[in-house]
Amino acid sequence: MALRWPRIGLLDPVLRSWPLLFLLLGLLAVRMSKGAGLNDLYALLSRPFWPGSAQSEWLRRAQSVGDRLRLEQLEQENRRLRGLLGLSNRPGRGLSAPVISRDPAGWWQQLLLGRGSLHGIQAGDAVLGPGGLIGSIASVTPATASVRLLTDPGSRVGVWLGRSRHSGLLSGIGTARPVLRFLEKDPDARPGDVVYTSPASTLVPPNLPVGVIQTIDEAADPAPEALVQLSAPVDSVDWVQVLRP
Amino acid sequence: MNELFTLRPMAVLTALLVPLLTLAAPAWLRLAGIGPAWAVLWLLPWAMAEGRRAGLCGALGLGLLLDSLHPGPVTLLPGLLLLGWWWGRLGRRRGMLRHSLSLGLLALVGTALLNLSLLLQWLLQSFHAQGAMPSLAEGMASISPLLHQAGPPAAILALPVWERSSLLAVGGTLLLAQTLLTALLAPWLCSLQLLLWRHLGAGIRAVPAASPR
Numbered sequence: 001m002a003l004r005w006p007r008i009g010l011l012d013p014v015l016r017s018w019p020l021l022f023l024l025l026g027l028l029a030v031r032m033s034k035g036a037g038l039n040d041l042y043a044l045l046s047r048p049f050w051p052g053s054a055q056s057e058w059l060r061r062a063q064s065v066g067d068r069l070r071l072e073q074l075e076q077e078n079r080r081l082r083g084l085l086g087l088s089n090r091p092g093r094g095l096s097a098p099v100i101s102r103d104p105a106g107w108w109q110q111l112l113l114g115r116g117s118l119h120g121i122q123a124g125d126a127v128l129g130p131g132g133l134i135g136s137i138a139s140v141t142p143a144t145a146s147v148r149l150l151t152d153p154g155s156r157v158g159v160w161l162g163r164s165r166h167s168g169l170l171s172g173i174g175t176a177r178p179v180l181r182f183l184e185k186d187p188d189a190r191p192g193d194v195v196y197t198s199p200a201s202t203l204v205p206p207n208l209p210v211g212v213i214q215t216i217d218e219a220a221d222p223a224p225e226a227l228v229q230l231s232a233p234v235d236s237v238d239w240v241q242v243l244r245p
Numbered sequence: 246m247n248e249l250f251t252l253r254p255m256a257v258l259t260a261l262l263v264p265l266l267t268l269a270a271p272a273w274l275r276l277a278g279i280g281p282a283w284a285v286l287w288l289l290p291w292a293m294a295e296g297r298r299a300g301l302c303g304a305l306g307l308g309l310l311l312d313s314l315h316p317g318p319v320t321l322l323p324g325l326l327l328l329g330w331w332w333g334r335l336g337r338r339r340g341m342l343r344h345s346l347s348l349g350l351l352a353l354v355g356t357a358l359l360n361l362s363l364l365l366q367w368l369l370q371s372f373h374a375q376g377a378m379p380s381l382a383e384g385m386a387s388i389s390p391l392l393h394q395a396g397p398p399a400a401i402l403a404l405p406v407w408e409r410s411s412l413l414a415v416g417g418t419l420l421l422a423q424t425l426l427t428a429l430l431a432p433w434l435c436s437l438q439l440l441l442w443r444h445l446g447a448g449i450r451a452v453p454a455a456s457p458r
Contacts, residue, residue: 105278
């Protein structure tokens with residue numbers, strides 16, 4: 001038995017042309033979605049004819065140059081502001097130096113570098129490994145420099161947290177992870193927070209990455225303490241950068 | 246004493262190897278990141294072969310050399326001088342110890358004593374630096390609730406010394422690792438050096454006896 005459309009007066013022709021109606025609705029959806037589906041289809045079909053990676057590389061390089069210029073501008077601005085505040089303002093010119101001896105776990109936790117006072121290194125200069133600060137120059141000879149690592153019990157560096165901007169003192173305790181002692185009762189710190197050198201520090205350049213908070217002891221007295229995993233691998237670093245004033 | 250001076254060039258040459266080996270100790274010769282006590286491995290056979298006075302002289306020279314490698318007020322000299330005197334006395338009294346095991350045991354005790362001397366110095370320094378400061382801080386905090394809320398005074402945190410808790414934990418590990426490693430190396434290295442000093446010493450001592458003929 002054939003299916004017959006019910007007669008509903010004026011709506012009858014409209015109901016009879018339902019395929020056209022669906023098509024119209026589809027086109028309307030495409031129009032409203034600004035070409036969704038259509039563009040994707042075109043992208044899929046035209047993928048073999050897309051431009052090569054050369055222009056993409058140029059764009060990336062341009063982006064990198066732009067970032068560098070922006071960074072230089074920000075550094076200049078930062079120096080100017082630090083100058084206004086009367087804080088240490090060392091530009092930190094870097095000098096690469098090879099590690100010729102290492103003792104990261106003894107009574108004196110230190111590295112010996114193959115560059116010394118003849119190359120312009122002075123006691124107190126900050127030493128960076130790949131990833132962040134690893135220590136400071138403790139003593140120099142004409143051809144060598146001794147680095148006191150951040151893990152050495154005699155090492156004390158002012159730091160702050162990148163997220164919460166709370167300050168503390170990073171103290172070596174003889175183990176691979178130095179302890180960060182906060183100066184406030186509620187430092188708003190949590191594991192994973194990145195630790196930087198303090199902008200108020202007069203011993204090391206400001207805002208150098210140091211490490212990441214691993215665990216926090218909220219119950220420590222008189223203020224919370226955190227163990228910090230250093231960013232730079234002290235055990236395996238072969239070349240370091242000495243930041244000269 | 247003349248024999249000591251005759252032996253000196255060789256002694257100086259071998260003693261110079263001690264700081265060089267301390268600096269260049271390879272990673273595979275380390276236990277928990279800690280190398281052997283090369284000073285003990287040199288001083289033990291030297292003092293046992295040459296006696297108390299030579300032992301003290303060797304310990305003094307070696308201590309001065311090794312102290313130059315490290316910053317800070319803590320020194321290896323007391324421990325090394327004690328060991329030089331003790332091993333020199335032991336060598337003269339009982340003659341040459343022939344058993345490698347005895348050398349290993351002496352190196353073990355010597356390394357432990359050397360590390361204990363360092364630990365004691367750090368501990369004394371820690372007591373000296375921190376002794377009065379915490380009580381001062383507690384007094385200040387009890388007077389002013391505001392200071393108590395503010396956290397610890399930065400001056401106390403900034404004292405660049407070992408803390409007692411970490412000193413005992415880390416120092417214990419360090420002492421055990423270095424003692425074990427040195428004791429394992431001593432039977433071989435000390436026996437060879439003992440033979441060397443004995444051979445050289447015998448040759449030198451034989452010369453004046455033979456010359457009058």
